[in-house]
Amino acid sequence: MPLDDLQALLRAGLPDDALVTDPDVAASYAHDMAGFCAAGTPAAVVLPRTVEQVQHVMRTATALRVPVVPQGARTGLSGAANATDGCIVVSLTRMDRILDISPVDRVAVVEPGVVNAVLSRAVAEHGLFYPPDPSSWETCTIGGNIGTASGGLCCVKYGVTAEYVIGLDVVLADGRLLRTGRRTAKGVAGYDLTRLFVGSEGSLGIVVRAVLALKPAPPVQLALAAEFPSTAAACAAVCAIMERGHAPSLLELMDRTTLRAVNAMARMGLPETTEALLLAAFDTPDPAADLAALGAVCTEFGATEVVPADDPAESELLLKARRLSLTALEAVKSATMIDDVCVPRSKLAAMIDGTAAIAEKHDLTIGVCAHAGDGNTHPVVCFDAADADESRRARESFDEIMALGLELGGTITGEHGVGVLKKEWLARELGPVGLEMQRGVKAAFDPLGILNPGKLF
Amino acid sequence: MPLDDLQALLRAGLPDDALVTDPDVAASYAHDMAGFCAAGTPAAVVLPRTVEQVQHVMRTATALRVPVVPQGARTGLSGAANATDGCIVVSLTRMDRILDISPVDRVAVVEPGVVNAVLSRAVAEHGLFYPPDPSSWETCTIGGNIGTASGGLCCVKYGVTAEYVIGLDVVLADGRLLRTGRRTAKGVAGYDLTRLFVGSEGSLGIVVRAVLALKPAPPVQLALAAEFPSTAAACAAVCAIMERGHAPSLLELMDRTTLRAVNAMARMGLPETTEALLLAAFDTPDPAADLAALGAVCTEFGATEVVPADDPAESELLLKARRLSLTALEAVKSATMIDDVCVPRSKLAAMIDGTAAIAEKHDLTIGVCAHAGDGNTHPVVCFDAADADESRRARESFDEIMALGLELGGTITGEHGVGVLKKEWLARELGPVGLEMQRGVKAAFDPLGILNPGKLF
Numbered sequence: 014m015p016l017d018d019l020q021a022l023l024r025a026g027l028p029d030d031a032l033v034t035d036p037d038v039a040a041s042y043a044h045d046m047a048g049f050c051a052a053g054t055p056a057a058v059v060l061p062r063t064v065e066q067v068q069h070v071m072r073t074a075t076a077l078r079v080p081v082v083p084q085g086a087r088t089g090l091s092g093a094a095n096a097t098d099g100c101i102v103v104s105l106t107r108m109d110r111i112l113d114i115s116p117v118d119r120v121a122v123v124e125p126g127v128v129n130a131v132l133s134r135a136v137a138e139h140g141l142f143y144p145p146d147p148s149s150w151e152t153c154t155i156g157g158n159i160g161t162a163s164g165g166l167c168c169v170k171y172g173v174t175a176e177y178v179i180g181l182d183v184v185l186a187d188g189r190l191l192r193t194g195r196r197t198a199k200g201v202a203g204y205d206l207t208r209l210f211v212g213s214e215g216s217l218g219i220v221v222r223a224v225l226a227l228k229p230a231p232p233v234q235l236a237l238a239a240e241f242p243s244t245a246a247a248c249a250a251v252c253a254i255m256e257r258g259h260a261p262s263l264l265e266l267m268d269r270t271t272l273r274a275v276n277a278m279a280r281m282g283l284p285e286t287t288e289a290l291l292l293a294a295f296d297t298p299d300p301a302a303d304l305a306a307l308g309a310v311c312t313e314f315g316a317t318e319v320v321p322a323d324d325p326a327e328s329e330l331l332l333k334a335r336r337l338s339l340t341a342l343e344a345v346k347s348a349t350m351i352d353d354v355c356v357p358r359s360k361l362a363a364m365i366d367g368t369a370a371i372a373e374k375h376d377l378t379i380g381v382c383a384h385a386g387d388g389n390t391h392p393v394v395c396f397d398a399a400d401a402d403e404s405r406r407a408r409e410s411f412d413e414i415m416a417l418g419l420e421l422g423g424t425i426t427g428e429h430g431v432g433v434l435k436k437e438w439l440a441r442e443l444g445p446v447g448l449e450m451q452r453g454v455k456a457a458f459d460p461l462g463i464l465n466p467g468k469l470f
Numbered sequence: 471m472p473l474d475d476l477q478a479l480l481r482a483g484l485p486d487d488a489l490v491t492d493p494d495v496a497a498s499y500a501h502d503m504a505g506f507c508a509a510g511t512p513a514a515v516v517l518p519r520t521v522e523q524v525q526h527v528m529r530t531a532t533a534l535r536v537p538v539v540p541q542g543a544r545t546g547l548s549g550a551a552n553a554t555d556g557c558i559v560v561s562l563t564r565m566d567r568i569l570d571i572s573p574v575d576r577v578a579v580v581e582p583g584v585v586n587a588v589l590s591r592a593v594a595e596h597g598l599f600y601p602p603d604p605s606s607w608e609t610c611t612i613g614g615n616i617g618t619a620s621g622g623l624c625c626v627k628y629g630v631t632a633e634y635v636i637g638l639d640v641v642l643a644d645g646r647l648l649r650t651g652r653r654t655a656k657g658v659a660g661y662d663l664t665r666l667f668v669g670s671e672g673s674l675g676i677v678v679r680a681v682l683a684l685k686p687a688p689p690v691q692l693a694l695a696a697e698f699p700s701t702a703a704a705c706a707a708v709c710a711i712m713e714r715g716h717a718p719s720l721l722e723l724m725d726r727t728t729l730r731a732v733n734a735m736a737r738m739g740l741p742e743t744t745e746a747l748l749l750a751a752f753d754t755p756d757p758a759a760d761l762a763a764l765g766a767v768c769t770e771f772g773a774t775e776v777v778p779a780d781d782p783a784e785s786e787l788l789l790k791a792r793r794l795s796l797t798a799l800e801a802v803k804s805a806t807m808i809d810d811v812c813v814p815r816s817k818l819a820a821m822i823d824g825t826a827a828i829a830e831k832h833d834l835t836i837g838v839c840a841h842a843g844d845g846n847t848h849p850v851v852c853f854d855a856a857d858a859d860e861s862r863r864a865r866e867s868f869d870e871i872m873a874l875g876l877e878l879g880g881t882i883t884g885e886h887g888v889g890v891l892k893k894e895w896l897a898r899e900l901g902p903v904g905l906e907m908q909r910g911v912k913a914a915f916d917p918l919g920i921l922n923p924g925k926l927f
Binding site: 210260 | 479572573574575576577597618619621624627630632634642646647648649650652653654655656657658659662663665666669670674680686687709711712714715716717733793812813814815816841843844845846849879880881883884885886887888892899900901903904907908910911912913914915926927
């Protein structure tokens with residue numbers, strides 16, 4: 014159908030400022046932060062403020078069989094929010110109201126465009142805590158977090174986004190409104206459709222309202238850094254920490270390549286001869302005592318130095334190195350591919366050492382930082398995008414890292430999602446029966462296949 | 471098809487002792503513990519020991535279009551495991567192996583027939599904790615817990631079964647094997663089909679293996695009892711406890727009717743003039759201090775007496791009254807109907823007082839015990855099954871209690887499930903769009919409708 018007709022039909026149910034048709038502006042909505050994934054050109058970008066406006070868009074899209082790509086802040090790392098040619102992009106960023114915060118029920122009700130950090134600060138004023146904290150938390154939206162089922166640093170103690178989403182309002186492909194889940198602490202009435210939408214990358218419906226479970230705010234966390242002479246020793250310490258029942262609120266690992274990159278960028282004076290740095294934190298009533306016990310485990314497993322912070326400011330300084338990791342690795346070469354392989358904790362050392370072997374084989378720089386307590390590694394493949402051979406080797410190593418993860422009983426994505434980046438790998442992980450059942454679910458919600466087509470599978 | 475043919479086809483792929491065809495023995499598998507729900511007569515009962523045997527049954531059932539009803543220990547309270555006429559009952563109780571317990575990965579891998587208490591004790595030997603603890607935990611199976619998404623006393627701190635199921639092997643309606651989820655701490659590869667099966671009451675497939683997340687074993691819990699002059703005061707205390715960030719491992723409420731029934735049965739000397747008894751426990755490093763703080767909140771909200779236990783034995787004595795509640799209420803009249811309405815915590819008082827009003831209106835004895843911290847009430851309607859009018863009033867009050875729960879923003883079932891008991895109510899809670907999407911999911915997994923037909927919707 015001609016572009017003008019589509020835009021006219023959309024305009025009929027939208028306020029003037031909700032429809033972007035200028036091709037240059039629309040093009041700026043073409044992709045998320047996985048820049049190297051293919052992205053098409055949207056026919057229109059809609060910035061709705063109400064549920065009814067989203068419903069109008071979906072009714073129009075269904076009538077015209079036009080694909081729709083829902084977007085949050087486009088901080089994703091898998092291309093899941095990338096436009097397809099001729100699609101309608103629905104950016105939910107203007108639906109950014111916090112509708113309710115209840116300390117008694119320990120829930121918040123929000124629109125999808127609320128920024129993670131805005132919500133986190135708002136609930137903190139009520140003595141509450143919304144744990145999920147992806148790296149992009151200052152800019153990413155709750156709707157995007159739900160779409161990608163995102164994680165963060167806190168998962169080792171608090172789990173991922175999925176565990177905090179208990180109810181949803183979803184505009185379906187045909188424009189109808191579906192309400193799932195509950196506001197109550199428990200509820201088992203029918204199939205858990207709420208959870209089905211979490212991580213569905215906009216392929217089953219558009220989330221327009223979410224009921225989120227909250228926790229009481231814990232004490233401010235206190236951190237520790239421990240230097241290890243090998244990743245194997247650091248990973249053995251991680252396993253022992255978890256096996257012995259410690260409950261850190263953060264347990265992160267940086268390898269030597271990452272340490273060097275951070276030093277090169279920020280002159281932090283990190284120990285470059287150290288093969289692995291472990292960062293741990295506790296948000297318990299007596300974090301110093303808990304850190305001392307965890308530090309003792311590190312020493313037992315060969316840590317050459319254990320540095321506990323004395324106060325929250327010192328903690329933040331220790332954690333700054335971790336927070337800079339990705340940016341620092343991105344500065345090593347002109348391009349990076351960030352992997353997100355999660356393995357059983359007991360296989361963490363095998364995963365990291367195997368990644369080092371892949372880097373060596375392909376003569377590439379691959380830095381690994383990991384949510385070590387979860388077994389969730391982020392190997393960052395650094396390469397020169399202008400060098401065709403290096404780019405090819407980067408892609409090969411990226412794939413070999415996922416193959417290694419599956420071999421070790423892991424998954425191709427712990428928290429970043431599938432998008433377009435890992436479509437073929439999803440099929441490998443799920444196998445033919447799994448893939449068929451996933452497609453069956455997709456067809457039940459989106460029989461015309463207009464919701465974010467070409468993503469996931 | 472003739473019964474003999476069905477049995478012969480089943481026998482072809484099963485060892486002799488796996489097939490029960492004796493009508494009397496088969497009839498003993500007709501229903502779960504919701505005895506007053508309709509139950510049919512099974513054509514055969516299969517007791518498989520292997521995945522292949524379950525696959526054989528499902529292939530046979532698909533070929534013959536015969537309904538299949540999966541069963542665990544049949545301790546459910548909604549008729550979800552009740553046989554339908556001419557069905558094949560698949561009892562998973564013989565698939566009872568614990569396949570793996572990993573303290574490092576904090577997971578257990580089990581067959582569905584493992585009894586909850588057996589698993590709990592086995593993981594405790596490794597310093598681990600499998601929290602879900604339905605009342606029937608000494609006899610109910612993990613497969614049944616997964617089918618009904620069951621809860622228990624620990625949910626206020628540890629959540630429900632769903633939160634501990636991270637991967638499944640499922641035999642589909644056509645006999646194919648589907649593997650969902652993961653063994654890793656995190657994973658977002660595709661739609662969360664694992665969670666879809668939890669609470670699906672055997673209507674989407676037969677779970678033959680489960681990967682369960684475990685927690686480190688906490689200290690033994692210490693309990694406290696607090697007597698209140700009104701349920702409103704007790705509920706206000708519950709709200710304040712949760713609002714102020716206390717994290718009890720148990721927070722239960724018994725109303726006056728329940729207290730009287732327990733006294734009548736066990737002569738426990740519970741205070742019958744008390745309108746509500748609150749029981750709380752902590753499994754923290756310093757439970758006495760935490761109980762003292764919680765006790766102070768109870769006093770602030772009008773508790774006339776606060777009795778903290780000095781040791782675990784005394785705790786168990788306090789909790790015994792709660793554990794006896796259901797049995798004691800069942801002894802009041804010849805029959806009971808156990809409701810399971812969960813409301814937002816802030817509406818708990820309205821729910822309990824509303825239930826008392828319903829009891830008075832219908833001139834019935836309705837005792838309420840509640841997982842108060844979750845807002846999950848169990849009103850137990852006591853009636854004489856031989857008295858037609860009283861039975862009618864019991865059914866009416868049972869329904870009015872659910873209507874009240876929905877009015878208060880709650881759900882018709884917090885942990886018992888829908889089964890046949892609450893089918894019509896599920897439709898009311900979900901609404902037409904919700905119901906249609908649920909049916910769509912069902913059709914995607916079970917196009918012939920042979921898996922536990924007539925349950926849920």
